[in-house]
Amino acid sequence: MQNVILKKELSMDELVIVSSEMERAKKSKALAYVLLIFLGTLGVHRFYLGHIGMGILNIVVFVFSLLLLGLPYMILWVIELILLSGAVDKINTRKEMELIHNVKMLRNRY
Numbered sequence: 001m002q003n004v005i006l007k008k009e010l011s012m013d014e015l016v017i018v019s020s021e022m023e024r025a026k027k028s029k030a031l032a033y034v035l036l037i038f039l040g041t042l043g044v045h046r047f048y049l050g051h052i053g054m055g056i057l058n059i060v061v062f063v064f065s066l067l068l069l070g071l072p073y074m075i076l077w078v079i080e081l082i083l084l085s086g087a088v089d090k091i092n093t094r095k096e097m098e099l100i101h102n103v104k105m106l107r108n109r110y
Contacts, residue, residue: 003093003096003097006097009104010103010104014103014107017099018096018099018100021099022092022095022096025099026092026096027092028088029088031048032045032049032084032088033045033081035048036080036081036084040058041058041059041073042055043055043058043059043062046058049087049088050091051087058076058080061076
């Protein structure tokens with residue numbers, strides 16, 4: 001919602017810049033889910049989203065869960081499945097806000 005308000009302050013040229021940069025930088029929910037389903041044990045979906053620490057934690061939990069017949073990892077996997085969509089939205093919103101801010105800073109320079 002805040003991004004919509006910030007976008008209203010931009011000119012058409014600035015909106016085009018933000019839109020094209022956002023297309024290049026945004027993360028895909030579909031790809032994040034594919035990575036979770038097929039490579040979730042290695043935390044690849046977390047590395048894709050830039051959550052390096054969580055990716056490493058996924059690997060540690062998976063290795064630990066091998067000792068306990070996979071139960072801890074299955075619980076984590078279901079939680080990840082539920083929360084992944086919101087995580088991608090949050091990252092994309094944050095990136096868009098950053099791009100809007102950068103465009104405004106450039107405008108103020110000139």
